[in-house]
Each structure stands twice: as C-alpha cells, then as structure tokens.
Amino acid sequence: MVKRLKSMPLYLFLALCAFITVFPLLNILAMSLSSSRAIISGEVVLWPVEITVQAYKQLFIDGQLLIALKNTVIITAVGTVLQMIATTLAAYTLSKRRLKGRQIFTFMVMFSMLFGTGLIPLFLLVKQLHLINTFWAIWLPGLVSAYNLFVMKSFFEGLPAELEESATIDGATDLTVFVKLTLPLSKPILAAISLFYAVALWNTYSNALYFISKSQLLPVTVKLYQMLQTPIDSLLAGGDSSQYIQPEGLKAAAIIITVLPILCVYPFLQKHFIKGVLLGSVKG
Amino acid sequence: MPKTLHQPSGPAAIRSKSLNKPGRGLLFYLYRDRYLYLFLIPAMSYFFLFKFVTLYGELIAFKDFRLLDGVWGSPWVGLKHFHTLFSSSEFWNVLRNTLLLNLYNLVFAFPAPILLALLLNELRVNWFKRAVQNMLYLPFFISWVVLAGIIVSLLSPSTGVVNAALRLFGIDPIYFMTSTLWWPVVFIVSTIWQSAGWGTIIYMAAISAIDPGLYEAAKIDGATKLRQIWHITLPGIRGTIGVLLVLQMGKMMDVGFEHIFNLQNAAVFSVSDVISTFVYRTGLQNAQYSLATAVGLFQALIGLILVLTVNKIVKKLGEGGLW
Numbered sequence: 001m002v003k004r005l006k007s008m009p010l011y012l013f014l015a016l017c018a019f020i021t022v023f024p025l026l027n028i029l030a031m032s033l034s035s036s037r038a039i040i041s042g043e044v045v046l047w048p049v050e051i052t053v054q055a056y057k058q059l060f061i062d063g064q065l066l067i068a069l070k071n072t073v074i075i076t077a078v079g080t081v082l083q084m085i086a087t088t089l090a091a092y093t094l095s096k097r098r099l100k101g102r103q104i105f106t107f108m109v110m111f112s113m114l115f116g117t118g119l120i121p122l123f124l125l126v127k128q129l130h131l132i133n134t135f136w137a138i139w140l141p142g143l144v145s146a147y148n149l150f151v152m153k154s155f156f157e158g159l160p161a162e163l164e165e166s167a168t169i170d171g172a173t174d175l176t177v178f179v180k181l182t183l184p185l186s187k188p189i190l191a192a193i194s195l196f197y198a199v200a201l202w203n204t205y206s207n208a209l210y211f212i213s214k215s216q217l218l219p220v221t222v223k224l225y226q227m228l229q230t231p232i233d234s235l236l237a238g239g240d241s242s243q244y245i246q247p248e249g250l251k252a253a254a255i256i257i258t259v260l261p262i263l264c265v266y267p268f269l270q271k272h273f274i275k276g277v278l279l280g281s282v283k284g
Numbered sequence: 285m286p287k288t289l290h291q292p293s294g295p296a297a298i299r300s301k302s303l304n305k306p307g308r309g310l311l312f313y314l315y316r317d318r319y320l321y322l323f324l325i326p327a328m329s330y331f332f333l334f335k336f337v338t339l340y341g342e343l344i345a346f347k348d349f350r351l352l353d354g355v356w357g358s359p360w361v362g363l364k365h366f367h368t369l370f371s372s373s374e375f376w377n378v379l380r381n382t383l384l385l386n387l388y389n390l391v392f393a394f395p396a397p398i399l400l401a402l403l404l405n406e407l408r409v410n411w412f413k414r415a416v417q418n419m420l421y422l423p424f425f426i427s428w429v430v431l432a433g434i435i436v437s438l439l440s441p442s443t444g445v446v447n448a449a450l451r452l453f454g455i456d457p458i459y460f461m462t463s464t465l466w467w468p469v470v471f472i473v474s475t476i477w478q479s480a481g482w483g484t485i486i487y488m489a490a491i492s493a494i495d496p497g498l499y500e501a502a503k504i505d506g507a508t509k510l511r512q513i514w515h516i517t518l519p520g521i522r523g524t525i526g527v528l529l530v531l532q533m534g535k536m537m538d539v540g541f542e543h544i545f546n547l548q549n550a551a552v553f554s555v556s557d558v559i560s561t562f563v564y565r566t567g568l569q570n571a572q573y574s575l576a577t578a579v580g581l582f583q584a585l586i587g588l589i590l591v592l593t594v595n596k597i598v599k600k601l602g603e604g605g606l607w
Binding site: 007010011013014015017018019020021022024025027028031039040042044045085086087089090092093094096098099100105108109111112114115116117118119120121122123124125140141143144149173174175178199202203205206209210221222224225228248251252254255258259262266267270273274277278 | 310313314317319320321323324326327328330331332333334335336337338339340341342344355400403404406407408409412415416418419420421422423425426427428429430432433434435436437438440442443444445447448451477481482485486489534538541542545546560563564567568573576577579580581583584587588591592
C-alpha cells in the first residue's frame with residue numbers, strides 16, 4: 001500500500017501528459033459544435049457550448065471540402081496499393097541472398113536515404129514527365145520508402161528458408177513461392193507497412209502543394225490550409241449574413257472533417273503500427 | 285537496439301553460396317532468377333528515376349537554368365549562384381534559423397521521448413499504461429496542417445483557450461503566433477507534442493531487452509529507483525540513443541517543411557524562415573530555379589557530411605552506429 005502511494009505522483013503526471021496531448025483535439029471538436037457567441041466570448045473549453053451543427057452544414061452545402069475529401073480518398077486508396085506492390089516485390093527480391101547484383105540495388109536504396117534530392121530537380125523532373133496536376137505527381141515521387149523497404153526485407157529474411165526449399169523441390173517457381181508461401185506468412189508486416197503508407201498518403205501535403213494547382217484536384221490537407229489562411233467568408237460562395245458563422249467555428253469544423261477518418265480507425269490500427277516500428281528497429 | 289528478430293541463419297547463407305557455382309554466365313542467373321529481377325523493376329525504376337536522374341538536375345546549381353534550353357542546354361556559370369547566396373543576408377538568416385531551430389529540437393525535443401519512456405516503464409497497471417500510450421501516440425498520425433490549425437486556434441488571443449486561462453490569472457493576452465519571441469517556443473512545444481509519445485516506442489523496446497537480473501542484483505545492493513535508471517536502464521539503451529542521435533544530426537539542415545510552413549506567417553518570418561521554406565519560395569514561387577537548387581545542394585551536402593561524421597563518432601564511442 002505504501003509502495004502504491006509512493007508511485008501516485010508518477011501516475012498523476014503521466015495522466016496529465018496524456019490529457020495535455022489530447023486536450024487540443026477535444027477543444028477543437030467542442031469549438032466546431034459550439035455557437036458563434038460562445039466561441040467569441042471564449043467559453044468553449046472541453047464541452048460544446050450551445051450545441052449547433054451549423055458549421056458542418058455550411059461546409060457540406062459549400063461542398064469544396066467534400067471534393068477535396070474525395071480526392072484524398074482516391075489518392076490514399078490507389079497510392080497505397082501502388083506503394084505496397086513496388087515495396088513488397090522489391091523487399092522480397094532483395095531478401096534473397098543468392099541474387100546477383102543484390103548489393104548494387106541495396107546500395108542504391110541506402111544512398112537515396114543519405115543524400116536527399118532537392119525540390120527543384122524533382123519539380124523539373126515531374127514537370128518533364130507531364131505529371132503536374134495529376135495524382136501521379138503524388139504517387140510516383142514517393143512510391144517507395146527506403147525505410148519501409150528495409151523493414152520488409154528484414155522480415156522476409158527471417159522467414160524459415162526450409163519452406164521455400166521444399167516448395168522449390170516440388171517444382172514451385174519464385175512466383176508461386178512468393179504468392180502461396182511468403183505473402184500468407186507476412187500478413188502482420190503487410191498490414192503494418194500498408195498502414196504507414198496509407199496514413200502518410202492521407203496526410204499528403206507538400207507534394208500536392210508543389211505539383212497540383214488545379215483546385216478540383218487538391219487533397220483535403222491543402223484545401224484545409226487554404227481555408228485556414230483565408231478569411232472564411234470569401235471561401236463560401238453566396239454567404240448569407242444572417243447565417244454568418246464565426247470563422248473559428250467553421251475552421252474548427254473543417255479541421256475535424258479532415259482528421260475524423262484517422263481518429264475513427266486509429267484505435268483499431270494502433271497495434272499494427274507499433275509492430276511496424278519494432279520491426280523497423282531491426283537493422284536493415 | 286532490441287535483439288535482432290530475424291537473422292538469416294548460417295546454413296541458409298552457405299546453401300545460397302553453393303547455388304552460385306563458378307563458371308556460370310550472367311545469362312544463367314538472369315534466367316534462373318527471372319521472376320526476382322522482374323519483381324525489382326517497379327521499385328528500381330523509381331529509385332533510378334527519382335533519386336538518380338534527379339541528381340543530374342542538380343547541375344543547374346552551376347548553370348543559369350532556362351526552361352526552354354533544358355538542363356544540358358543552359359549555360360554554365362560556375363559558382364555564381366553560390367556567391368549570390370553566400371553574400372545575401374537573407375540566406376544567412378535562413379541558415380541561422382535552420383540551425384537554431386534544430387539545435388532547440390536537439391536540446392528539448394530529443395530527450396523528451398527518453399524521459400517519457402523511462403517514466404512509462406515504471407507503470408505497473410497495464411490498462412493505464414496502454415491508455416496513456418494510446419493517447420500520447422495519437423498526434424503523430426495527424427498532419428501538420430491540422431495540428432497547426434489546432435495550435436493557432438488554441439493560442440488565439442481573442443478566442444483561444446490558452447489566453448483565456450492566462451486572463452484568469454490576470455495576464456494580458458499573448459500574441460504567440462506573431463511574436464518573434466514566442467514563435468520558436470510554439471515550434472518546439474508542438475514538435476514535442478507531435479512526436480515525443482511515438483518516439484517512446486523504440487526506447488521502450490530497448491528497455492524491455494535489458495536483462496531483469498541486473499535490476500534484481502541492484503536492488504539487493506540497495507540501489508534506489510533513480511540509481512537503477514542511471515546505472516542500468518540508461519547504459520542499456522545507449523546504443524539506441526546513439527543511432528537516433530545520428531539520424532537527428534542528419535536532419536540538422538532540414539527542418540520539416542510542413543511543420544514550419546503551416547505555422548509560419550509574415551510577422552515571424554525573421555525567426556521562422558528556414559532552408560526548406562526558402563527553397564519553396566525562391567524556387568517554385570519565384571521560379572529562381574538555379575538559386576534554389578544551389579541552396580538545396582548545399583543543404584544535402586552538409587547533411588551528408590553530418591551523418592557520416594556523427595556516425596563515425598558514435599562508433600568511436602563504442603556503439604554500433606547506423607552501419
């Protein structure tokens with residue numbers, strides 16, 4: 001009992017840390033659901049004051065954020081598939097020690113981790129490939145993360161070699177071994193890495209900022225940036241002054257819409273994430 | 285570092301060696317591993333195109349680049365753009381900000397996950413530990429646009445909750461986002477908020493790999509909790525700290541673009557403009573391609589030198605380093 005009491009400050013302190021971490025999110029959620037009057041007078045802390053969904057309604061009527069949301073869904077879904085295909089195939093191949101030229105390929109990947117390419121050469125390349133204002137400008141420049149590649153490679157290297165051997169004796173090609181043996185055994189790592197990719201794509205920001213200027217193609221992050229920077233009434237067409245909403249409330253609602261999908265899936269995914277990081281701490 | 289999870293076994297290495305019998309031509313291997321080489325095509329074309337072909341584009345740092353003439357057709361100008369840079373006060377300001385913000389990061393944000401991991405490790409009530417961890421990890425998955433939006437709203441002098449709290453204590457509202465004094469503080473605190481929790485994962489793993497027997501022995505010798513942390517836990521995770529330090533040092537020239545760009549505003553330009561935002565502005569917004577490339581190249585080279593140096597130092601100190 002004495003021992004328990006002694007560690008009370010520790011528990012309290014960490015609970016406080018956790019609270020401080022999530023408090024800003026709760027505060028913005030409360031703001032998005034509060035009336036303009038309550039926001040202006042600074043009454044909103046943790047719970048919505050004078051609950052209203054006016055801000056959300058306004059955003060849905062306006063629709064711009066929804067188009068951006070749709071773009072982000074496409075970017076995330078297609079992008080994750082492309083990235084996983086490229087990464088998994090390469091990681092599997094590089095995990096095979098018998099492969100001639102393995103070191104050269106591995107070196108290429110290592111080098112890319114150490115020496116970053118500048119933005120301008122990348123921009124010129126993307127321009128030359130005519131990818132400006134297409135989603136490919138987001139998918140291709142980040143197709144493979146060297147880090148994820150190495151994580152997967154070390155996972156594949158750890159799979160029992162005997163399985164592959166016996167399959168090969170039975171006449172299986174690399175293709176069959178990969179599809180029928182390796183992939184089913186690798187579900188945990190496939191889940192972890194595809195989650196990393198998906199979250200990164202959902203949050204895609206700079207590549208879209210650099211390479212996409214067409215308003216109709218912008219992902220939700222860049223759209224949100226524009227909303228946060230501009231005085232809000234100029235964003236919404238045909239603003240009716242009687243329906244005027246405190247910009248803070250509207251911005252809060254836009255923030256919540258942007259982040260909500262991540263918040264919803266977070267509790268289910270979180271254990272996969274940790275697995276991914278732990279595998280990553282194994283040296284490539 | 286936690287113990288290696290998957291080490292290719294000895295026999296596998298021998299077996300694969302015997303497969304590569306001498307005297308076989310390249311064609312033999314190309315045919316035997318045809319699927320494997322096929323598998324490599326997407327990723328390797330990516331690395332080739334986006335990491336190596338772009339190196340060729342770095343040439344324009346030494347040229348007066350004109351879009352119509354292309355990289356090769358534009359005239360050479362030697363180090364002209366570097367001279368321009370090094371003689372402009374804007375560049376030195378940008379460089380100073382980059383280094384300063386990184387230095388603050390190193391001093392304040394780097395130790396945060398280590399401390400947090402040490403504390404979390406002392407928790408014995410499992411559901412509590414898990415709940416705290418889940419909350420601490422969360423901001424890591426949210427983009428900087430969103431986080432910056434939340435920060436600006438929290439710190440707003442008129443409607444923000446922070447200033448409302450300050451008012452309760454009779455303190456005048458502080459204009460955090462537009463004060464050159466407060467902006468770096470906001471930057472550091474937001475860095476810690478976003479990543480300290482997530483950073484604990486790797487340290488927690490390292491701590492759990494420490495032999496529990498050591499603690500038993502220390503307890504018998506009458507070591508207090510603090511002494512145990514100092515003499516057992518910290519030495520036990522030295523290698524991990526070293527590796528992460530190398531990685532952090534490698535980023536010395538690179539403060540995350542998204543983080544800065546989203547928090548930046550005209551009032552705090554003098555303390556918040558860094559290399560990545562400078563490159564974006566001069567290069568993409570003002571189309572001074574060559575100048576921006578020169579900055580980028582400078583940044584990449586210093587970054588490379590830093591990683592290599594620090595890695596060497598870490599190795600000299602008897603830790604594994606990065607490679």
